[in-house]
Amino acid sequence: MAIGSWDPNAKQTEQLFDIERANLDAYIELSRTKRLNELPTLLSSNQQQNQAACMRLSKDQWFSTAESLSDDEIEHLxxxxxxxxxxxxWDAGAHSPVIWLGKVLKQRGTGVNRELVVWIKSNSKNQFLPHGAL
Known part of the structure; x- marks a missing residue:
């Protein structure tokens, strides 16, 4: 169990948070280069704290963001x-961007491939991933 800090303004920050394409590109590159297990050291504590709000953005925000992303980029995200x-x-439970991005792939007719489903389930303790609450 990780111990974080409580921010009384977290909800307000989440509502005002805007996803920056440069951050998404960096996240995609970390996945492409298979460096995801190094996240705690690759992202500074300041980056971790400032970017955590992206985990609780709405479905609509993720659908809008995903319009400019390829299927491959979505899978890496x-x-x-x-x-x-x-x-x-960064915990998000049933509101994880993984769920919203998977729904984007489904809407495109691509869906989440079996290999990715198995990978997600073997690398997460979040019972809602990758499809959300059933």
Whole structure:
């Protein structure tokens, strides 16, 4: 169990949080280069704290963000966010971006492939991943 810090303004920060494409590109690259297990050391504590709000963005925000992403990029982000949930303050439960991004793939007709489902389930303790509450 990780111990994080409580921020009384966290809800307000989440509502104002905007996803930056540069951050998404960095997350995608970490997945492509298979460096996800190094997240706690690759992301500074400041980055971890400032970016944690992206884990609780709405379905609509993720659907909008995903419009400019390829299926491959979405799959890499799903891997990144699966591992990122282990960082302090990044847990998202049934509101994980992994779920919303998977729904984007389903809407596109691609869906989440079996290999990715198995990988997500073997790398996460979040019972809702990858499909959400059933």
């Amino acid at each position: 799903m891997r990144f966010f699966t591992i990122a949930e282990q960082l302090p303050g």
